[in-house]
Amino acid sequence: MPDDGDYRITMENINKTFPGVKALDNVSLNVKAGEVHGLVGENGAGKSTLIKILMGAYTKDPDSGDIKIKGEKVDIDHPLQALEYGMAAVYQHMKIAPELSVAENIFLGRQPRSRGLIKWNEMNERAGEILEELNMGQIDPRQKLRELSNVKKRMVAIAKAISQDVDIIIFDEPTAQLAEEETEQLHEHIRELSERDISVIYISHRLDEVFEICDRVSVLRDGRLVITKNIEDLTEDDLIEHMVGREVGDLYYKEDIEFGDVILEVEDLKREPDVADVNFELREGEVLGIFGLVGSGRTELVKTLFGVHEKDEGKIIINGEEVDIKSPFKAIDEGMAFIPEDRHSEGVALTQTVSDNCNLVRSLLQSNYGILNRSEEEKIARENVEDLDIRTPSIFQKLRYLSGGNQQKVVVAKWINANSEIILMDEPTVGIDVGAKKEIYKLMAELLKQGKAIIFISSYIPELLGICDKIITLSDGRMTGIKQAEEATQEDLLYLATR
Amino acid sequence: MLEKLREFYGRHTQRITFLIILLILWTLFSLFIPRFFSYANFFNLARRTAIVGIVSIGMTIVLISQGVDLSVGSYVAVSGVLVGSFLTGARGFPELPIPLAILATILVLSFLGFIVGFSIHDLKVPSFVAGLGMMSIARGLAMVLSGGRIITGLPREFTGFARMEFLGMPALFIVLLVILLGGGFLMSRTKFGRNVYTMGSSKEVARLSGINLRINTYAIYILNAILSAIAGMLLAARLSSGIPSEGVMMELDAIAASIIGGTGLSGGEGSVYGTLMGAFLIGSLQNAGNLMGLDPFYLQIVTGVVIIVAVALDQMRSQQEA
Numbered sequence: 001m002p003d004d005g006d007y008r009i010t011m012e013n014i015n016k017t018f019p020g021v022k023a024l025d026n027v028s029l030n031v032k033a034g035e036v037h038g039l040v041g042e043n044g045a046g047k048s049t050l051i052k053i054l055m056g057a058y059t060k061d062p063d064s065g066d067i068k069i070k071g072e073k074v075d076i077d078h079p080l081q082a083l084e085y086g087m088a089a090v091y092q093h094m095k096i097a098p099e100l101s102v103a104e105n106i107f108l109g110r111q112p113r114s115r116g117l118i119k120w121n122e123m124n125e126r127a128g129e130i131l132e133e134l135n136m137g138q139i140d141p142r143q144k145l146r147e148l149s150n151v152k153k154r155m156v157a158i159a160k161a162i163s164q165d166v167d168i169i170i171f172d173e174p175t176a177q178l179a180e181e182e183t184e185q186l187h188e189h190i191r192e193l194s195e196r197d198i199s200v201i202y203i204s205h206r207l208d209e210v211f212e213i214c215d216r217v218s219v220l221r222d223g224r225l226v227i228t229k230n231i232e233d234l235t236e237d238d239l240i241e242h243m244v245g246r247e248v249g250d251l252y253y254k255e256d257i258e259f260g261d262v263i264l265e266v267e268d269l270k271r272e273p274d275v276a277d278v279n280f281e282l283r284e285g286e287v288l289g290i291f292g293l294v295g296s297g298r299t300e301l302v303k304t305l306f307g308v309h310e311k312d313e314g315k316i317i318i319n320g321e322e323v324d325i326k327s328p329f330k331a332i333d334e335g336m337a338f339i340p341e342d343r344h345s346e347g348v349a350l351t352q353t354v355s356d357n358c359n360l361v362r363s364l365l366q367s368n369y370g371i372l373n374r375s376e377e378e379k380i381a382r383e384n385v386e387d388l389d390i391r392t393p394s395i396f397q398k399l400r401y402l403s404g405g406n407q408q409k410v411v412v413a414k415w416i417n418a419n420s421e422i423i424l425m426d427e428p429t430v431g432i433d434v435g436a437k438k439e440i441y442k443l444m445a446e447l448l449k450q451g452k453a454i455i456f457i458s459s460y461i462p463e464l465l466g467i468c469d470k471i472i473t474l475s476d477g478r479m480t481g482i483k484q485a486e487e488a489t490q491e492d493l494l495y496l497a498t499r
Numbered sequence: 500m501l502e503k504l505r506e507f508y509g510r511h512t513q514r515i516t517f518l519i520i521l522l523i524l525w526t527l528f529s530l531f532i533p534r535f536f537s538y539a540n541f542f543n544l545a546r547r548t549a550i551v552g553i554v555s556i557g558m559t560i561v562l563i564s565q566g567v568d569l570s571v572g573s574y575v576a577v578s579g580v581l582v583g584s585f586l587t588g589a590r591g592f593p594e595l596p597i598p599l600a601i602l603a604t605i606l607v608l609s610f611l612g613f614i615v616g617f618s619i620h621d622l623k624v625p626s627f628v629a630g631l632g633m634m635s636i637a638r639g640l641a642m643v644l645s646g647g648r649i650i651t652g653l654p655r656e657f658t659g660f661a662r663m664e665f666l667g668m669p670a671l672f673i674v675l676l677v678i679l680l681g682g683g684f685l686m687s688r689t690k691f692g693r694n695v696y697t698m699g700s701s702k703e704v705a706r707l708s709g710i711n712l713r714i715n716t717y718a719i720y721i722l723n724a725i726l727s728a729i730a731g732m733l734l735a736a737r738l739s740s741g742i743p744s745e746g747v748m749m750e751l752d753a754i755a756a757s758i759i760g761g762t763g764l765s766g767g768e769g770s771v772y773g774t775l776m777g778a779f780l781i782g783s784l785q786n787a788g789n790l791m792g793l794d795p796f797y798l799q800i801v802t803g804v805v806i807i808v809a810v811a812l813d814q815m816r817s818q819q820e821a
Binding site for chain 2: 348
């Protein structure tokens with residue numbers, strides 16, 4: 001547990017101005033020795049900027065106060081220098097070499113050598129010792145990083161940091177792609193770090209995590225520090241209020257909507273090796289949740305429904321008629337939409353404008369001799385921007401310059417314009433902030449009221465319980481259960497998903 | 500009105516800036532190089548740029564789709580040989596009237612383009628490699644079909660086209676303009692164009708949005724082959740012969756014109772209008788150099804420098820934006 005000794009890190013009155021934007025305004029942050037310090041705030045609140053200044057990736061404005069590490073005033077202007085002061089960071093998108101082994105990654109750039117040749121045995125042995133000491137003995141130092149699960153990759157990053165005699169580790173959204181179980185494993189390792197008197201700065205969008213492992217928490221909003229408090233003195237509602245600057249009420253949003261006809265039936269759907277025994281019905285106005293750990297086949301299931309993969313057996317029945325879906329185009333033609341997990345590589349065309357992205361699917365469904373009706377498209381895009389509150393300077397802005405939440409809204413707009421009836425959503429709220437999440441939920445309610453139906457994948461059980469009507473569980477490629485959301489509990493679902 | 504103008508500039512900043520640079524360059528050349536600013540010289544410049552310009556437009560479309568096609572230079576050669584052979588009935592070819600000879604050449608080249616598209620989409624060969632393979636296949640074909648010799652004796656009605664002029668402009672340049680406007684319309688106003696941009700941005704996004712990757716990939720490479728065929732036939736008309744060794748390194752000129760004109764190698768961005776300006780920039784530099792009596796080998800060096808500088812400037816600009 002942390003002692004109340006001197007601060008290990010003090011950042012005083014830090015300012016940072018980008019052209020036209022004050023990204024940080026007099027922000028002060030203190031981190032004690034051996035504590036887990038949560039850093040929360042909505043997207044654009046300044047968390048990353050603050051950390052980048054600490055790590056030397058950005059320079060602070062000259063009118064800022066000092067940064068002190070262990071009482072010593074420092075001027076860090078290069079990330080390598082941060083390492084000299086004992087700081088390392090584990091990022092959401094890991095900077096690792098996937099084709100190199102665990103040991104090579106740990107010792108990258110400082111492999112034990114003799115006469116220019118790497119001493120492989122010594123390196124592997126030492127890596128093994130480090131992993132063993134950190135209770136990560138199940139990781140083989142000779143394995144390629146690519147072959148490891150996401151959580152093990154992060155453990156390797158931790159091991160690498162520890163082996164460099166680091167006493168401050170920064171985690172930036174470390175659990176973004178982890179399943180519940182893996183998140184817990186990672187948290188255990190973080191607690192161990194704290195016992196070793198290592199200070200941890202923990203950035204996360206998931207407030208339950210913050211409450212689970214942080215000792216103190218600092219909230220940033222619009223570039224200003226709102227509070228720093230002991231976690232015991234805060235409730236989840238307080239924290240959200242500080243982050244958003246107003247009361248948001250419930251985290252989730254769901255309206256009572258009367259169900260219509262059965263729109264989709266799935267019978268004994270099977271696709272080797274990831275999908276088997278899947279049976280469910282979906283009605284107009286209904287949200288079906290899918291819960292499963294990473295690797296349970298949940299993404300493969302929706303991709304099979306959407307025609308990305310061909311099914312081996314079973315029936316897909318839409319509006320009472322069996323359909324044979326062999327390609328995404330056929331699925332779209334049958335009224336399906338798919339909002340994928342990885343927005344950047346599967347959801348939006350980053351080099352294209354808001355207008356192009358909004359109209360992409362809609363125009364494919366119309367013939368018009370292959371010619372686009374630009375003025376109609378621009379009108380529709382303007383309506384989308386208005387209705388969904390997409391924050392963009394113009395409908396001709398390229399998608400890559402929009403924030404994650406706004407990009408996600410464009411993906412939703414794309415399918416609304418295509419008039420899809422059944423909307424498949426794979427982790428649609430990952431990596432977007434609390435306010436934008438709620439807007440997505442509200443949008444879902446709007447669609448449901450129009451008689452559409454939604455299939456919603458999430459690895460976060462409270463979210464599923466908050467917005468779904470019923471939830472199916474997947475484990476190891478099979479469907480293991482179906483529960484009404486009102487009756488289900490966190491334990492039930494976890495039990496079913498690990499069966 | 501001013502608002503509209505500003506929005507237009509915002510959307511086309513890069514191309515407008517480029518056009519201004521090109522105009523400044525022409526002004527400088529006109530001031531300091533005698534004979535540069537003359538009808539005869541611009542006529543010459545337009546005619547020279549036409550053929551590589553047409554090839555570059557095809558290349559731009561391929562680059563926007565995040566591919567590259569190295570076979571265009573060889574396509575130009577084989578098209579010249581084919582049309583020459585069909586027109587003269589050389590080496591056992593059937594002697595065809597001009598429209599049929601042109602059509603037959605386009606059909607053969609479409610088939611070659613199809614093979615490239617098929618290799619890329621169905622056989623999963625990277626476009627660089629597929630193009631490298633076709634570059635060799637088409638060059639070999641040009642040599643085999645012609646027996647390695649220049650095909651001469653093309654009918655005057657065919658070769659005469661290259662010397663014709665309309666509205667004071669060379670006919671070759673008119674063809675380029677028609678293709679440019681057609682290409683511009685295709686890329687910005689049709690589903691096909693948007694499909695190409697989307698595929699260039701991310702193949703997976705395109706597939707999950709219902710775009711048929713197979714058909715569109717075939718179409719892109721067939722279209723590129725057809726444009727090269729047109730360029731090859733125009734070149735044959737201009738040289739009054741089908742030359743199997745023509746078009747060497749033309750793929751590099753086409754890529755250079757595209758990237759100077761703002762089309763990236765990472766796909767999803769670029770325009771055929773930019774490419775035309777890129778082609779004119781290279782053409783003008785070479786033309787100015789010739790007029791000043793500079794050694795053409797130096798010109799090659801200058802062209803290389805321009806390519807790197809143009810792309811470096813563009814990188815700086817996009818980093819500022821981000």
